[in-house]
Amino acid sequence: MADKSTPNLQPEETVDYVAGSCNIGKREIRRRQTVAAFGALVTVLTLFSFYHYNVTRLDRLGIFFPMIMTSIGFLQARKRFCLAYGFTGLFNFGTLGSVQKVISSADRALDRKAALTLLFQSTVISVLFTAAIYALPVHLGPAS
Numbered sequence: 001m002a003d004k005s006t007p008n009l010q011p012e013e014t015v016d017y018v019a020g021s022c023n024i025g026k027r028e029i030r031r032r033q034t035v036a037a038f039g040a041l042v043t044v045l046t047l048f049s050f051y052h053y054n055v056t057r058l059d060r061l062g063i064f065f066p067m068i069m070t071s072i073g074f075l076q077a078r079k080r081f082c083l084a085y086g087f088t089g090l091f092n093f094g095t096l097g098s099v100q101k102v103i104s105s106a107d108r109a110l111d112r113k114a115a116l117t118l119l120f121q122s123t124v125i126s127v128l129f130t131a132a133i134y135a136l137p138v139h140l141g142p143a144s
Contacts, residue, residue, distance in 0.1 A: 086115030
């Protein structure tokens with residue numbers, strides 16, 4: 001029989017601020033998921049435009065920008081950690097826009113380190129994806 005005194009939380013759900021690990025709640029996570037989905041849509045549309053217009057390899061480097069939006073949004077939602085909040089010493093588990101300051105300088109340092117790690121991971125993902133698109137054969141689209 002389940003213990004009724006504890007909330008029914010999934011193992012990955014966090015309900016409070018944890019320095020360097022979790023600085024956003026459900027509403028903020030949904031916002032990051034929306035950014036990731038929008039970035040993914042722009043990435044796919046950009047890829048289709050590359051095919052349709054048969055762009056040069058140099059032009060394909062532009063895929064980096066929608067891809068970085070996608071990867072940052074996805075990783076923020078997955079890790080329950082906002083990059084900007086981590087750099088600025090803030091967190092939010094309430095309504096959107098109602099941020100609170102991290103008081104402890106040690107906690108702010110952990111948050112900055114986590115933010116740098118998330119930014120690095122997003123950049124690596126985006127660079128690898130961009131490199132893969134760049135490496136595709138020169139003529140992608142229909143023969144002209």
